[in-house]
Amino acid sequence: MTETPSLIERLCRSLAFHLVEGELTLSYAEGDIEDWREECDQARALIKEAGFDIDVLYPILDRPTSEEPA
Incomplete structure (x- = not known):
């Protein structure tokens, strides 16, 4: 069974996605x-x-690049 991430981890993961998109x-x-x-x-x-x-929350290989739609 996989452990559910904490609220703080989930919030930081969300922030990481928004940060990468913003950058x-x-x-x-x-x-x-x-x-x-x-x-x-x-x-x-x-x-x-x-x-x-x-980079753990939002792995580099999973991130959009300027060549693909965000």
């Missing part, structure tokens, strides 16, 4: 994006502070 979109953004970049940095820091590795 991908950010790579195409123009104009004043400093606030957006700062929010992404804060999300990364929060995941790390919770004790998780974003």
Whole structure:
């Protein structure tokens, strides 16, 4: 039987998905994006502070790339 992930882990996994999608979109953004970049940095820091590795929560091979639809 597989153990159900904790609420914190599930929340961090969700944040990781949103962060990766946001960073991908950010790579195409123009104009004043400093606030957006700062929010992404804060999300990364929060995941790390919770004790998780974003690459485990959302494996790199599972992530969308700029060549495929997000």
